[in-house]
Amino acid sequence: MKRSLLRILQKRGKDPLQVSTKVTRKAKENLTFGRKLRRDKYLLLLLLPCLLYYLVFKYAPIFGVVIAFKNFNLFKGVMESDWVGLKYFSMFFNSPDFWPVLRNTFLLGLYKLIFGFPAPIILALLINEVRKSFLKRFVQTISYLPHFISNVVVAGIAVMFLSPTSGIVNQLLSAIGAERINFLVEASWFRSIYVSTDVWQHIGWGTIIYLAALTAIDPQMYEAARMDGANRWKQMLHITLPGITPAIVIILILDIGKILEIGFEKVYLLATPATYEAADIISTYVYRIGLTQGNYSYATAIDLFTGIISFIFIIAANAFSRKVSGSSIW
Incomplete structure (x- = not known):
């Protein structure tokens, strides 16, 4: 048959x-x-x-x-x-806390984007240049570990390191003859502390996506570049970075959409009454209004406003990326 x-x-x-x-x-x-x-x-x-x-x-x-x-x-x-x-939305917009809370949230999210977004890319490029496989795996493991540490532990480590009496940072300042700084009660230092601890905690985890994108680049492109006389710096600029650009664009769009979605736990744990002028953000404000004062409708309206703004950000970032670079999520 x-x-x-x-x-x-x-x-x-x-x-x-x-x-x-x-x-x-x-x-x-x-x-x-x-x-x-x-x-x-x-x-x-x-x-x-x-x-x-x-x-x-x-x-x-x-x-x-x-x-x-x-x-x-x-x-x-x-x-x-x-x-x-729209009563509660109007209450929030007319509240004296509206602009300070929105400003603090936006600035904290913007600093996190500026310093936290390129950090995993740089680390992934550096790891990719390591030729010793044992050293590469060791660096990857060490950089991943902080991601699995609780925010409570991270905040506790930051408090111990920045203690004005026994903290290692102030001890180093004292050793070089500089004046000790009480970092945790000065509002001007809060954003730096938050962003630096966040970068340290999540930089290794963020490199996973970029390292996966690097494996998709054809090794023959590097061989051809070496034959043309391109050094490792030029190979990175003209082969590696363009190869991971789609992944960079997607992560950037998602991060822009999360500018106002700052985590509550770490801010709540690091903030003190003396730093509220820089540390009071939308999530902590919603916590006080909703859970502490029991005004659930008002808190929900504020949170819904944040979601709408984040949605607008991600739509705008996606449209801009599609128009400029041709890469987008949809």
Whole structure:
């Protein structure tokens, strides 16, 4: 049967391999949804924890956004509470805390972007230039480890290092004859402390994406560049950086969208009453208004405003990147 089918296909001038490929492709397209589920059941099981995480912690809480437009009463519930429209948004915009809180959040996010975004790229390029595999793995491991340390521990390390009496930083300043600085009670130092600890904590983890992108660059391009007389610096500028540009653009767009989404834990742990003028950001303000004072509707309105601004940022950054460089998320 198979031989006769092959003869018929050959007489008609058709390649049996192409015909079988088309038949296989059409068979895959005609698979029912149930068959696809049975075929990919183990892959779907691997995806299930991630899917449940987003459903429970990301999508389900979206329903609660409605209380930003209501005078939420705990006893009446969400649906029975009275509608107030944009009352709480107007309260926030007219509040004397609006501009200081927004300024602190934006500046902290901007400094984090300026110093934190290029740091993993630079580290990935440096690791890529290391030729000793043992040394490369050692540096990668050491740089990854801080990412798995709790923010509470990181804040505790920062407090110990910057202590005005026993901190190693002030001891070094004292050793060179400089005056000791009480970093934790001076508002001018808060942003530097936060950004530097954040870069130290996450620089190694961020290099994973760029190191993965570096593996996709064709090694023959480097060989051709060496034959043309390009040194390692020129190879990095003209081959390595262009090779990882799509990954850089995507991460940059996502980071721009998160400028106002500063983590609450580390700011709350490092801040003191003396540094509130620089440390009081939207997330800490929402914590005080929502959980401490119990004004849930007002806090939800502020958080929703932050989400809208972040959404606008990411849309604008994506459109700008698509227009200028041709690379974008969508």
